[in-house]
Amino acid sequence: MNALATPKKWEQYFWPLLACALFLALWHYAVLWSHTRIFPSPREVERGMVELIHQHVLWGDIADSLRRVAIGFGAAVLLGVPIGLTLGWYPAADQVVNPTMQLLRPISPIAWIPVSIILFGVGDDAAIFLIFLGAYFPIVVACINGVSNVPAMYRRAGRNFGLTPAELLRKVIFPAALPQILIGLRIALGIAWLVVVAAEMIAVDSGLGYLIIDSRNSGKRYDLVVAAMLLIGVIGLILDLAFRRLERIKSVRWGFRNAS
Amino acid sequence: MPYTMSFTEDATPTMTATKLSVDHVNMTFTRDGKTTPVLEDINLEVREGEFICLLGPSGCGKSTLLNTMAGFLQPTSGAIRIDGEPVTGPDARRIFVFQERGVFPWLTVEGNIGFGLAKLPRDERARRITHYIKMVGLEGFEQSYPNELSGGMKQRLEVARALAVNPDMLFLDEPFGALDSITRLVMRGELLRIWEAERKTIIFVTHDIDEAVQLADRVVVLNSRPASIQQIVEIDIPHPRNLSDPRYLELRDGIFQQIGLAHKV
Numbered sequence: 001m002n003a004l005a006t007p008k009k010w011e012q013y014f015w016p017l018l019a020c021a022l023f024l025a026l027w028h029y030a031v032l033w034s035h036t037r038i039f040p041s042p043r044e045v046e047r048g049m050v051e052l053i054h055q056h057v058l059w060g061d062i063a064d065s066l067r068r069v070a071i072g073f074g075a076a077v078l079l080g081v082p083i084g085l086t087l088g089w090y091p092a093a094d095q096v097v098n099p100t101m102q103l104l105r106p107i108s109p110i111a112w113i114p115v116s117i118i119l120f121g122v123g124d125d126a127a128i129f130l131i132f133l134g135a136y137f138p139i140v141v142a143c144i145n146g147v148s149n150v151p152a153m154y155r156r157a158g159r160n161f162g163l164t165p166a167e168l169l170r171k172v173i174f175p176a177a178l179p180q181i182l183i184g185l186r187i188a189l190g191i192a193w194l195v196v197v198a199a200e201m202i203a204v205d206s207g208l209g210y211l212i213i214d215s216r217n218s219g220k221r222y223d224l225v226v227a228a229m230l231l232i233g234v235i236g237l238i239l240d241l242a243f244r245r246l247e248r249i250k251s252v253r254w255g256f257r258n259a260s
Numbered sequence: 261m262p263y264t265m266s267f268t269e270d271a272t273p274t275m276t277a278t279k280l281s282v283d284h285v286n287m288t289f290t291r292d293g294k295t296t297p298v299l300e301d302i303n304l305e306v307r308e309g310e311f312i313c314l315l316g317p318s319g320c321g322k323s324t325l326l327n328t329m330a331g332f333l334q335p336t337s338g339a340i341r342i343d344g345e346p347v348t349g350p351d352a353r354r355i356f357v358f359q360e361r362g363v364f365p366w367l368t369v370e371g372n373i374g375f376g377l378a379k380l381p382r383d384e385r386a387r388r389i390t391h392y393i394k395m396v397g398l399e400g401f402e403q404s405y406p407n408e409l410s411g412g413m414k415q416r417l418e419v420a421r422a423l424a425v426n427p428d429m430l431f432l433d434e435p436f437g438a439l440d441s442i443t444r445l446v447m448r449g450e451l452l453r454i455w456e457a458e459r460k461t462i463i464f465v466t467h468d469i470d471e472a473v474q475l476a477d478r479v480v481v482l483n484s485r486p487a488s489i490q491q492i493v494e495i496d497i498p499h500p501r502n503l504s505d506p507r508y509l510e511l512r513d514g515i516f517q518q519i520g521l522a523h524k525v
Binding site: 151153154171172175176178250251255 | 330332349350351352354355356358361362364365366367375376405406407425
């Protein structure tokens with residue numbers, strides 16, 4: 001395919017579907033030829049998926065995972081956006097806080113598991129705290145960068161029209177930084193979805209992460225393990241696609257590629 | 261000197277009140293312990309309703325001068341007064357127009373023009389928005405976003421946003437520099453039409469000699485680094501100006517010579 005030519009309608013669907021089919025075929029024959037008794041074939045996973053869907057616990061698990069992400073991610077947004085905007089607005093404050101934040105940022109939320117259990121005990125709160133940690137730093141960093149990358153021209157135009165600092169922040173800085181903030185939120189949501197699965201393996205007894213670990217522990221049901229994995233992938237994809245729809249809102253679309 | 265020019269080295273305006281006075285303004289930038297003079301002893305008086313072009317090569321300091329007039333920069337020494345009051349910062353009575361990049365991409369055409377009008381009652385605000393959309397010919401684009409507009413339309417939008425707050429001065433920093441030459445000619449005509457209708461005092465920075473001679477009442481020719489006033493040329497041709505008029509060519513060629521350019525390609 002020529003990278004410059006716009007693909008035909010059928011090509012837009014055909015090639016991705018072909019890649020997917022090839023992946024399934026590779027998986028199928030790898031299982032067949034290696035004579036593995038443990039790892040399930042695509043057909044077995046499909047049957048496992050059907051079994052899960054017929055069990056009512058699956059919907060409960062999905063709802064629990066989504067609820068934890070919603071709370072943890074929501075708290076990270078509510079706390080991270082104002083803090084990020086403030087640090088972006090006052091570079092002096094950012095210089096004070098930044099080294100500490102850069103030190104904490106590379107620590108995987110998984111490493112926080114023991115600490116979160118000490119703080120919150122084994123349960124929902126510990127899992128939500130881990131999601132919060134995973135989402136918080138990318139949000140703060142995106143807000144700081146978003147604000148400090150606002151072109152000086154916009155700030156000056158705002159000041160020229162006699163805005164107070166509070167108005168300037170609300171009417172100029174925030175809308176100007178919003179596309180970058182949205183990118184940060186999207187990354188954070190992806191991380192939150194990664195972390196929830198890990199958190200549910202340790203701290204709680206419901207959710208998709210728990211489903212995986214429970215399927216293995218209770219009878220080595222690897223067909224259910226892989227089915228749950230695929231489900232996590234599909235839901236993550238849906239969350240991402242849903243979030244990307246925000247990029248089409250007209251007042252932020254200018255900040256994204258392919259803006260028209 | 262082969263050309264007869266009306267020189268006004270130290271212009272003493274008599275017809276109307278002085279709007280802006282620049283009095284012995286000097287400016288130095290300090291970077292890495294090195295001080296660079298940018299503006300050197302600038303003296304200028306601008307009358308109410310006058311159209312002034314600051315002309316000089318790129319990087320000569322003319323934008324710095326414009327920014328000090330608008331209050332975004334403070335001169336190192338000397339004073340700038342508008343209506344007799346010292347300039348201490350930017351003010352909504354005097355709007356700075358950037359190249360079209362100053363429009364807010366997150367607001368519609370209407371939102372941009374109404375940006376400075378938040379304190380007005382709703383109907384007055386709507387009336388002004390309609391008026392200026394019409395004045396700059398953006399009817400039908402009220403709900404469009406800037407990235408759906410051409411460069412020339414964005415430039416007109418920014419001028420409309422500035423005019424909507426009814427300022428008494430406009431500062432324009434190479435406003436048409438990013439436009440193609442045809443749009444640029446059209447925009448000059450539009451700006452003059454608006455200026456004749458509203459009679460704002462306009463300070464217009466450009467490096468284009470033709471543009472300066474086409475637009476200005478007086479052209480302030482600046483030397484390079486540090487910027488100092490080389491000469492002030494009065495353009496005594498009434499609008500609309502005929503670009504093949506001998507007087508036009510005479511004034512233009514005079515400035516070419518003054519700047520030290522051989523007028524041949």
